[in-house]
Amino acid sequence: MTKALHIMELKKLFNSNYLKLIAIIAMTIDHSTDLLFPGFPSEPAPLILHFIGRLTAPIMWFFVCEGYHYTRDVKKYMLRLGIFAVISHFAYCFGFGISLNPFRGSIFNRTSVMYPLFIAVLVLYIEDNMTWKKWQKFLLQTVLIFSAFPADWSCIAVLAIVGMYSQRGNLEKQMLKMIPWVFLYGLVSYFFVSKVYALELIGVLMVYPVLKLYNGERGKAKWMKWFFYIYYPLHLVAIGIIRLIVYGNTNICL
Template identity: 35%
Template sequence: MKTETFSAPAQRGLSASAIKWFAIACMLIDHIAWAFVPTLSAAGFALHAFGRITAPCMCFFLAEGYHYTHNVRKYLLRLGVFALLSWPCYSYFESGTLRPETGMIWTLFFSLLAILSYDRIQNTALRVLAIAGCIAATLLGDWPIFGVVFTLVFWIYRGDFKKQALGFILSALVCAAFFSQLRSMRLFAMQLCVLLALFPLALYNGRRGGETHPRLNKWAFYIFYPVHLLLLGLLEFPIS
């Protein structure tokens, strides 16, 4: 990984590792709620509000990861392999069966491809077509469409958090309207809780963190994601 020099002292703020671990905890809370708590109950709303934090944080650090990686092909391969490994786990968690529902890592894979397309395709028409293809592919994943949109916003305005935040807020409003279909103000408000992600992201100090256990921090999300989905799925839909 490349390193940068920052004017702020290293001990201030939150490292990427700290925010990712927080986001993983929020994801676990969210998935437990989907499995066992009525969605629009007071408890369900509160738990899902925390859960909305995860996806924007992962999209943010996907853009950061693309900036720092020395080998984008390996990055894509890692995401692709775990997207496929996560597919049966996510599908079983969602329905107790195997269906073409591929989960969040699938969406992150195509979000990274969208950054790559935006960054390296010079022809505007081909670039738009490639990004549209990435967006369409996420319809099989979790956080469809908006995983790519959030990631592109964070990438395009990288280095200017105010513009990142503004772009994210605008896209989050569309996201909340899309997922709630404006049929329920409570559901709209719950989806709008993605904006809570701005609080930890605003504290990001630009450092990777996790130096004590770098391999654990690198692989934690990839491994935890399918494993926790499988375990929750088995609890929700026990095999008789």
């Protein structure tokens, strides 16, 4: 009985702050690997580091679902994400040497994953709060989803979040909603971006045992929420400064 209780305690080891910290560490590892090994080479070291980095996005998606569900003021939540997406856009472009001119360079990875996070919440808000006809909501939601196409994780981030939110409270079903979209993203990446990057997306599956440890609690450190909002653009600025010193004004993002 004692052993069984101990196992159950292990299953509920992390509150949201711990999981967000894991996401921050994984993100830092991932982006630092982009800096040290640009272009997604197939050597063991960058492969392993990017595998770890793949934890970041699905943890973000999971907590966007939680944040939308628990927020007391969804409009303030959207506004915060929108402002964050704008600030992060400039930090992301500077970090990886991406031109602010939308007509220069690749159509992929033109802005950070924060834009799809904002769009996902907006899509959910339209579904839950707008009194429009179904076809009107669907049309607007479709336009918004496609607007995320040039971002990091593209429209897939929006669709994954919407799917995961529909199964909120059931982690297994959330994963089943997420995985097909990640597979589609990997398929597109394989043919149009990088075969190595597509392979590294398998690392997303590691998020299931990590999220399984979530105990549903927020944690005492309320500053963690704001720490992430500040840390994300700041670490990209730091990467951009190092990029300029090491490589010059060069695009290191695919």
